[in-house]
Amino acid sequence: PMDVGAADPDLLLDSPDAAIAELEDAFFLGLRGIVDMTPADYGRDPSAILWVAQRVPVHVIVVTGHHKHLHAAPLVGDKTVSEIAAQNIDEIRNGIGGTSLRAGVIKAGTSLNEITDVEKRVLQAAAQAHLATGAPISTHTDKGTMALEQLAVLQEEGVSPDRVIIGHLDFALDEDYLLRVLDTGAFVSFDQISKTKYASDEARASMLMKLAARGHLSQLLISGDLARKSYWLAYRGTPG
Secondary structure, eight states, rough: OOOOOHOOOGGGGOOOHHHHHHHHHHHTTTEEEEEEOOOOOGTOHHHHHHHHHHOOOSSEEEEEOOOOOOHHHHHHHTOHHHHHHHHHHHHHHHHTTSSSSOOOEEEEEEEEOOOOOHHHHHHHHHHHHHHHHOOOEEEEEEETTTTHHHHHHHHHOOOGEEEGOOOGGGGGGOOHHHHHHHTTTTTTEBBTOOTTTTTTTHHHHHHHHHHIIIIGGGEEEBBBBBOOOOOOGGGSSSSS
């Protein structure tokens, strides 16, 4: 897989001690569970995560599956949908990389304004793994694009949209678009909270209010996609 940390060292969260410190702070503020959305192709370290998870008061959930094409293609190659799905299912049922760490969520990602062949196979495999295990699917959209197309691929495979979280949709603060996604029954994730270079948190809050007023409160998810050292208090970043 592509070495994300070599390309941008700020994206390499490489200190288990920092992870423990951050999660202890977060527990004190009320956090009880966290989903680490790092798949194998983005640098997931199962033994380190397991070590942290055994020492923190917060419940840690990890993912199987893949990121978008840029990261997934080297690992996925020409594997069939069934082969990708079998790996996902094994990581959910049996463990990751020879550890006792089992995945609880299935990740799939797509590129900006397109779904490549690799990404379609990853989505179809995520669907098969979901149907086999019941684990929910949580996606990466690039800048909020291709949400409806992701759902179409998953639905063709028999997935009910109410078992799917579409990620990063606060990159696309367009009420009509978001309502079309919500009308499928899927969950919509606003997960760029605190990242004001993309949108103000006030704009995000305003859109959430509009969507809630249209009857979709129970489908709205809010979180922080804090994948950089510079976002973590434990690495002397902010906001934590």
